[in-house]
Amino acid sequence: MAGEIPQAQPPPDVPAPGRHPHLLLWRWRRNPLRRRTDRMHAWAALWLLLAVLVAAPAAMFAVGDTAYSHYRSTAEHEARTRDHRPAVLVHDAPRHPEPGSDEAEKTRYPVKVRFTGPDGAARTGKADVEPGLPVDSTVLVWVDTDGKITEPPLTAEQIRSRTMGWAILAFLGVVLTGLAAHGVTGYVLQRRNLAGWDAAWTATAPRWSGFP
Structure with a gap:
């Protein structure tokens, strides 16, 4: 239909992270295609990585220590009552x-x-x-x-095994939470980019198509 504004499309030359090793950190380098949201995404990824590196071992230790105390107390109680x-x-x-x-x-x-x-x-x-x-x-x-x-009462091996299981679950829980937060951040910023492209294209397309 004459005068219809074409649908907005993202810039074709924005590098996709993961296609080549030297493109993995493209959001940190200055280039004309880097947007404010790209910097936000890079900083968010960095802070999430640091948070996971700190929180995952801490959660693993805390949960493991709590689980060990619980199962050791349970084993002692079972030994007394069985x-x-x-x-x-x-x-x-x-x-x-x-x-x-x-x-x-x-x-x-x-x-x-x-x-x-x-x-x-x-x-x-x-x-x-x-x-x-x-x-x-x-x-x-x-x-x-x-x-x-x-x-029979819990053995030392069973206590160690169950403690390690809970510690690993705690570690994985923190890592998965970090990945989920990264995914949500990327989705929100991508939606923001799409809205920006639509607004810019709505203002620019009439001049390119020759229609007022």
């Missing part, structure tokens, strides 16, 4: 399809057992036992103060 007691199988344990194999040595089946609780009363519950154990076999189970079969 007891290793003998229990007798009420029926035969299932046999493994491949007796003598490495898998059979690691496999455990839940079987009903009978044991004496902390109060001296006879109780029953399910315990994981080796395959093929016959009825009346004796196994050791962990029992809590309520007389229920439970897991």
